[in-house]
Amino acid sequence: MSGSSRIPEVLRDNEAEILAEWYKQQLAANTGHGTLREADLREQSRAFLSAFREAVQGGDLQNTRAENWTAVRDFLAEVSRTRARQGFTPAETAAIVFSLKQPLFDALAAAYGSDAAGLVKEIWTATQLLDRLGLLTFEAYQKTREDIIARQQQEMMELSTPVVQLWDGILALPLIGTLDSARTQVVMETLLQQIVQTSASIAIIDITGVATVDTLVAQHLLKTVAAARLMGADCVISGVRPQIAQTIVHLGVELGDVASKATLADAFQLALKRTGRVVSRLSAEGRG
Amino acid sequence: MERIPILKVGPNLLVTIQVDMHDQTAVALQEDLTDRIVEKRASGVLIDISSLDVVDSFIGRMLANIAAMSRILGATTVVVGMRPSVAITLVELGLSLKGVRTALNVERGMEMLQAEEQAETNAGRDPEL
Secondary structure, rough: OOEEEEHHHHHHHHHEEEEHHHHHHHHHHOOOOOOOOOOHHHHHHHHHHHHHHHHOOOOOOOOOOOOHHHHHHHHHHHHHHHHHHHHOOHHHHHHHOOOOOOHHHHHHHHOOOOOHHHHHHHHHHHHHHHHHHHHHHHHHHHHHHHHHHHHHHHHHHHHOOOOEEEOOOEEEEEOOOOOOHHHHHHHHHHHHHHHHHHHEEEEEEEEEOOOOOOOHHHHHHHHHHHHHHOOOOOOEEEOOOHHHHHHHHHOOOOOOEEEEOOOOHHHHHHHHHOOOOOOOOOOOHOOO | OOOOOOEOOOOOOEEOOOOOOOOOHHHHHHHHHHHHHHHOOOEEEEEOOOEEEOOOHHHHHHHHHHHHHHHHOOOOEEEEOHHHHHHHHHHHHOOOOOOOEOOOOOOOHHHHHHHHHHHHHHHHHHHOO
């Protein structure tokens, strides 16, 4: 079937017209979600059409996974990736390929003239081919978005458990978001690892960014404190908001002998005091 | 059966656990240690568990027991060098070793015992002054 196809010939003879018409179609399909420079679009269209023509001339219009389609596949994947990052919708991205249909069909119709049966056959071949290429853009688009999501998840995980060294031997662990068992595990591991690395003797757990403290969260906090204590480090809980203090008492959560302070500054001062340090002004002039 | 060596360093006893702790070894250590505290009139006990990969509930309870026994005999126990993974396991088991003092490493543990002794001497001296 592919042997008798006149698509390669039609493409070769009418490349300029198809390109011009296709370019117009793409401009019309672009609803303005992403920003695309016209010069870029023209260049892209030209490059794709010539790659497409070469692939078609290699025969085998049914199998886009064949060797001679590599250039086309790579090109589409690259364009889809770029467009996904630029904020185009999937429909707009797929329209690159689908908008080629009309100009190609027009050219085929002109070439076949009154041979309706031949034309239908050719149009079917071309449709199948372009549909497959369209799906390729979808896959590439989807994959790019998934990569972005995976990267962001990774970044969120890293952002959510930073352990900072405030002073020699004093660590701070600012907790943000909710504290479930999975998070607690990560938080605990990071904190204990840092205690070993920095030989810290005091760790300040700041819960300013924790929205609510229920019995479960409190239990997780106490677990972390107990684990740090087993490593020889004392914990101070800071950033306790008034509502949270009320909740803790109403829930009957027993914090035991764990020191807690309202602000990180107070906790830091306590930590300095416990490690035998004081903060003082340099001179009387600084007072004000 | 293996016995864990107990070293005397100044007024303190140092126990470095470097073999896998079997239950029998642990019981033997308890006996040996209490004997030595009395014999050497030690005021502090350091137990270094930095080479222990696994601490189960039995060993955890044994550590707590040793601390309680030493306290009765007038010595302070400090467990030092616990690994992060061991600490997490113990907490998950619900064993937070309340009543056992802990320190990051032997050095810190020594400082702790010295400070303790200092405080005790001072406290003992005060009424005389």
